[in-house]
Amino acid sequence: MKKEVEKVINEILSDFYLKMDVKYTTHSSINLSLVRYFNFRLKYIDQVPRKIMISKELLESLENNKNLNILSLLHIFNRTERGLDLNPFQSKQSFNSNVHDRLFNDWGIHHLHISHKKNLENEFFNKRTGPLLFVRFTDDTAYFIDVKSHHDKDVWSTKDFIRILKNNWPQSIERFEAGFRIYPDLDDSDIGTLRKNGYLxxxxxxxxxxxxxxxxxxxxxxxxxxxxxxxxxxxxxxxxISLVQNNKTLFKFELLKQLCLNY
Structure with a gap:
């Protein structure tokens, strides 16, 4: 019975990955395969209209950095408001179910490449850029935090991102306040090191x-x-489990719904 269930799950996941052109591995542990599937689904940016919020710091970056691609930034803002696909702006590794986005996992922050053009017309992803746009998405709002370079020191673990959220939209992260001082008081470098080693x-x-x-x-x-x-x-x-024996087609149909794949 377990093998039958695992076979159905693997078929569903394989079909999904092929449809979405996502890199994946069929793991010996079906539970790990499910975890990696949800890893991808959580970092995938759903195509729903969102209100856009732009931080003071991002506006200052736009004013002070004349090399930024303003047209592409406006393109991202427009697509966000209209609920169009933003995933082509993501890292190519975001479509590899085995790659961990530790910044997203830890702080719920995505990073987007700032180009609306493609190297080849039929490519899914847009051109890669040195400057990255950092944004925190909720179901109905996109909080555009700031632009930073790939090469900035501790760019993936800088507390400036949280400071900007706190100073611009404190209510958006209020429910995550601890209510007490945390020790040790970690700096950006500490955060990066602990995160790489899987600590919470x-x-x-x-x-x-x-x-x-x-x-x-x-x-x-x-x-x-x-x-x-x-x-x-x-x-x-x-x-x-009885559905597997009695009606495998219905079992698969209901499982698709559980996996949010009832397309």
């Missing part, structure tokens, strides 16, 4: 302290929410 930790940003601004990460680097969602699938399978 809180941070102090000026007078505030925060915990789990994103979904969190497991020691493996996987998104903690992805592990929870994979567990939910197994619970559902356990509750509906």
């Amino acid at each position: 930790f809180g941070i102090n940003v000026d007078e505030k302290s925060y915990i789990l601004l994103g979904h969190g990460q497991a020691t493996s680097g996987d998104n903690l929410m992805a592990t929870r969602l994979a567990g939910n699938i197994w619970r559902w399978v356990g509750q509906n």
Whole structure:
């Protein structure tokens, strides 16, 4: 029975990855395959209209850095408001289910390349750029934080991102406040080191302290929410195991819905 279930899940995931052109591995552990699937789904930017919020710091960056591609930034803002696909602006590694986006997992922040042009017309991803646009998405709002270079020191772990969120839209991260001072008081370099080693930790940003601004990460680097969602699938399978024997077609149909793949 277990092998039948695993076969169905692997077929569903393989079909999805091929349809989306996502790099993937069929793992010996079906649970790991589910976790990696949800890793991808969580960092994939859903195509829904969002209100755009632009920080004071980003506006200053636009004013002070004349080399920034303003047209592409406006293109991103426009697509965000209209609910059009922003995934071509993401890193190419975002479409590899085995690659961990630790900044996203830890703080819920995406980074986008600032170009609306492509090297080849039929490519999915836009051209890669040195400057990156950092943004935090919710279901209905996009908080555009700032532009930083790939090569900036501690660019993936700078507390400036959280400071900008706190100073511009404190209510957007208020529910993640710890309510107490966190020790040790980590600097940007500490954060990068701990994150690479799979640790969970809180941070102090000026007078505030925060915990789990994103979904969190497991020691493996996987998104903690992805592990929870994979567990939910197994619970559902356990509750509906009789369907595998009685009506495999219905089982697969219902499983697709559980995986949010009822297309």
